[in-house]
Amino acid sequence: MINWRLVVGITLVSAFFIVAIFGPLFAPYEKDFVEPSGYYYNNPDDFGMYASPYPPSKAHIFGTDEWGYDILTLLLYGAKYTIFIGVITAVLRMIIGGFLGMITGLQKKKRRTDNVFGLLGSIPAFIIVYFTMTGIIVNSPLSTGTLIMIQTTVMVLVGIPGVYAAVYSKTTALKQHLYITASSALGAGSIRIAIKHLLPHLQGTFMVMLLKEIILVLSLMGQLGIFNIFIGGTILRLGGPPVYVSITRDWAGLIGQWRSFIFDYQWILFYPLLAFVLLIFAFYMLLRGIELNQKGAFHKYPHI
């Protein structure tokens, strides 16, 4: 039987990558196009005015936001930030945490790492990132690129302990196998064992972990967006009720800046939310497909 989850996952994820790379080409409007407000007058009984936000229509498939920006266009322009930063952060977490975990796991002496990391792990990741970014992100004089670099670095650092602990425990379990003992008896160092013996064995696990990390990073970005920490910088407009705007228009930021549109004009919030959920769904399907592909070999079966 064909693993349809894998097919769906691969299709969706590659579609999202295409959107991320070529998104601006598909966009129906320019990035800073604003649908103008105006009035119409046909006859004395039929007149009035129209103003943004415009509901979804043929001209604006997802509608426009409160200032008249086309939501589909903003989503297409912002996709690259959300998707690439999510993937790159997760990959960096996996590389650094995985490497450290394998090397320390292979070392002879036992370490008590769970204590320190357990404590740090109980502070939610987004609180740590929030406190790091809160002073410098709003109306920041730093460039968008610099801010993204800082944010990515912090998000990587926050995630490393989790990856490290998981890989460490997997490595210590695998270390019991005879082929590791044989290899180290032949004089192989821990780096060689890690690359030649552990990596091939852990490949599938790493892939699953990477996808899980991507989803975790995406939801971390979303949580930060809720607290007005947007990827690439937040613009705060005062004078009237404070308005927070995402510079890069990344999806988490769009959700964050529009999160109060639950009572009226719900399309403004609904479509970015839908896009975000679909993104997570794509990675999740891929994850399930890979999981099911490699399931089975070592499992016990229940007696009742």
Place this chain on the structure above:
Amino acid sequence: MRIALSCIGMILGIFLLAAIPLTINISTGSLVWQLDGAWQAMTNYVIGIVNGDSFLFQEGTNRFQDFLKVVPRHFLLSLGYIVLSGLTAVILGMLVSTWYSRSKQEWVKDIIGFLGMIPDFILVLFLQIAVVSVYQSTGWKVARVASKGVHDHAILLPLITLAIIPTIYLIRTLSERAYDVMGEDYILTAKAKGLTKWYIYIQHVVRNVLPFLKADLHKVASIMISNLFIVEYLYNVNGLTKLLFASTGYQFNLTVNALLAFIGLYIVMYAVLRLFIGCLERIFAYD
């Protein structure tokens, strides 16, 4: 000894965390590290504990409140939400996981797994939109979308959101454990003796899954605390999160105090859940 060390570590961690915004600053367009401001704030806090200055925080432009007087109300509200949803999560998790571990349908696992992957804020926003659109199309008010004031609490939606994520986490982990337990030899022995299925579940499966639940409790508690921030913020609940995020400007003392209160919340909730599992142990694993 170890507990004391972790407590000291945690308090130090909170101090450092709260000091980060004072340390990282921007002046003339570039990042600068300013350690003396943070150091000053920390020493002021320690000195201020004696005369009570550390517990004053600014509200609005010129009103000062005593943190110790304000905090019990917020704390109890947060505690109520989190304990209720925590107990729900543990009960539902135990009940569903035994059934779930036997289910062969992969699509059930797909759905439950996906629900577990959806971030909390998306769940909150979707629930809010759903409630509003149900109201707009039928005129039927299902639940409050957000708390409106001190006496008008949103109850149903925050509890659902808070309970759903740990429940799914528990279902996933406990069902794996239950699956493993059911493959053990003592289950086969019990089956060979002709014991009924229910008897085996209650006497052997549940009691062997309980230790795993106990071991997972810290993880459940930390998941719930991190959800609590988002849930309270988005539902406008007047809990501890209000103290942490709704201040005017950045106040070091207030942040430290609020984070310490969160630790207190964590400990109390953990104790309550632990007590509950202790009761379950009296029922299922009493010898």
